[in-house]
Amino acid sequence: MKRLFYIDYPQEHFEGQAHxxxxxxxxxxxxxxxxxxxxxxxxxxxxxxxxxxxxxxxxPSPLPHEDMADEVD
Incomplete structure (x- = not known):
């Protein structure tokens, strides 16, 4: 089985970080x-x-490299 998103996991705040x-x-x-x-x-x-x-x-989808984000294919 697959789900589109897995967002039902327990989360916690980073200490001192609001978001x-x-x-x-x-x-x-x-x-x-x-x-x-x-x-x-x-x-x-x-x-x-x-x-x-x-x-x-x-x-896994290939993540674009930030250093190559503005280059044209």
Whole structure:
């Protein structure tokens, strides 16, 4: 099974940061997770639980390099 987004994981605030959150299990920042199961660490309790329940990671999409963002193909 696949979901479009995986956003039901427990989150916690970064200390002293009003708008920054991270996974309560693997401590990855939510902007790095970006709603993807593979955004969590392989050892993350949330990811392991969903993978055991039959959910699959989406194919990793290549992230554009910031240093090449303005170049033309």
């Amino acid at each position: 920054r959150y991270r996974c309560a299990h693997c401590k990855q920042e939510t902007t790095k997770i970006n709603g993807r199961l593979e955004g969590h660490l392989a050892s993350c309790e949330y990811r392991i639980r969903l993978e055991q329940a039959g959910f699959e990671c989406n194919q």
